[in-house]
Amino acid sequence: MWKAVVYRGFLLLLLLLLPLASPLQLSYSPTPHNTYSLSYSRIPSPSTPPTARPLLLLNGFGVGSFHQERLSSSLLSLFDRCPFSEIFLLDYVGQGGSWPASEGDYAGTTLSAEFWAAQVAHFLEAVVRRPCVLAGNSIGGHLAAIVAAERPGLVSDVVLFNATPVWRGAFRGLGWGAALPAPPIPRFLGKVLYDLIRSPSVIARFLDECYCDPAAHLSDSLGEKIRAVTVENRGGPAAFSSILFSPPHPTPFNAHLSRLSAASVLGIYGAEDPWVDERFARRAFAVLALNPKVGRRSLVMLDGAGHCPNHEAPGAVAEVLARNFAGGAQEERAVEEGWGGRVRVRVGGGEGDSYKQPVKDEWFVQLVERVGR
Numbered sequence: 001m002w003k004a005v006v007y008r009g010f011l012l013l014l015l016l017l018l019p020l021a022s023p024l025q026l027s028y029s030p031t032p033h034n035t036y037s038l039s040y041s042r043i044p045s046p047s048t049p050p051t052a053r054p055l056l057l058l059n060g061f062g063v064g065s066f067h068q069e070r071l072s073s074s075l076l077s078l079f080d081r082c083p084f085s086e087i088f089l090l091d092y093v094g095q096g097g098s099w100p101a102s103e104g105d106y107a108g109t110t111l112s113a114e115f116w117a118a119q120v121a122h123f124l125e126a127v128v129r130r131p132c133v134l135a136g137n138s139i140g141g142h143l144a145a146i147v148a149a150e151r152p153g154l155v156s157d158v159v160l161f162n163a164t165p166v167w168r169g170a171f172r173g174l175g176w177g178a179a180l181p182a183p184p185i186p187r188f189l190g191k192v193l194y195d196l197i198r199s200p201s202v203i204a205r206f207l208d209e210c211y212c213d214p215a216a217h218l219s220d221s222l223g224e225k226i227r228a229v230t231v232e233n234r235g236g237p238a239a240f241s242s243i244l245f246s247p248p249h250p251t252p253f254n255a256h257l258s259r260l261s262a263a264s265v266l267g268i269y270g271a272e273d274p275w276v277d278e279r280f281a282r283r284a285f286a287v288l289a290l291n292p293k294v295g296r297r298s299l300v301m302l303d304g305a306g307h308c309p310n311h312e313a314p315g316a317v318a319e320v321l322a323r324n325f326a327g328g329a330q331e332e333r334a335v336e337e338g339w340g341g342r343v344r345v346r347v348g349g350g351e352g353d354s355y356k357q358p359v360k361d362e363w364f365v366q367l368v369e370r371v372g373r
Helices: 003-018 063-074 115-129 139-150 184-197 200-210 223-226 238-246 253-259 279-290 313-323 362-371
Strands: 024-031 034-044 055-058 084-090 132-137 155-161 261-269 293-303 333-336 343-351
Touching: 003 261, 024 115, 024 313, 034 063, 034 115, 034 279, 055 063, 055 139, 055 333, 063 084, 063 293, 063 313, 084 362, 115 132, 132 139, 139 155, 139 184, 139 253, 155 223, 184 200, 184 238, 200 223, 253 279, 261 279, 279 343, 293 313
Parallel strands: 055 084, 055 132, 132 155, 155 261, 261 293
Antiparallel strands: 024 034, 034 084, 293 343, 333 343
């Protein structure tokens, strides 16, 4: 009895110290002339079942790995039900804690989905070093699909949190290929828009739109954390100008879904997402249903959560993950979140033909996908 109390007390202490852990650094050299330092965190799991795999959490655009801390803490709070042997958080170059020392270090670099996916693959090879569960929110989900399709030996399972089906620069194809340094006009445009989007009022407006309940991000001072990592004197405007003009990945998102190889693909989508709504979730899983290299596929919708369920509904997401990787069936239920909100888990599909049914407003979904290429 007392051993169990001591064990759980130790794990509680680990949870309290988690936000204070110093990030680690990994050297990344995509060319002989560019070397970057990737910031990441490694969190050991309280329990290691024989079937446990490591988990790498990939964040969306404009934030950092701090956006996954609520979910990692919720997973650790499951104690022996945590299905992962260890949890990794990663910042891509130009995001979170992975900024170059100066703007000059970007020379020859294009900040695109292809560039970030290559970093994820390098991290899996150099640090994780065995097949892992790859889970991503928004553009992070897009990157997870790319890596699972192009480097299947690095990935055991895929989890999509409202994965964006398109990713490309808003001004791509307008005379500059996005490789830094930027010409004068793209540089000026990047500077103006960068200063605009990092203003506290604009950050707050975007967060209010993509969260179902603004209290979810206000309770974590998320806007202040986002502004804190927009480091202007370390190439922020230059990085943003490259992103604005960056090309899409040569292979569309759904093509990656049709090619990837994984023991399972789990979708956990916030149902109140104003951008990647349930139509896009069902479209993605209709594609996955035709992929014979995916062993198991499950779609879960979270009513009461928006674009970032990993941060707005971490308790519900952790429970869904635990059930999924324990081989159990999902159950529809309400979950109280630590910040005071409430979401409802809704089973969105199973192993049968439900994914193959026509998607509502299929024409609109296909139009968005075509425009994004």
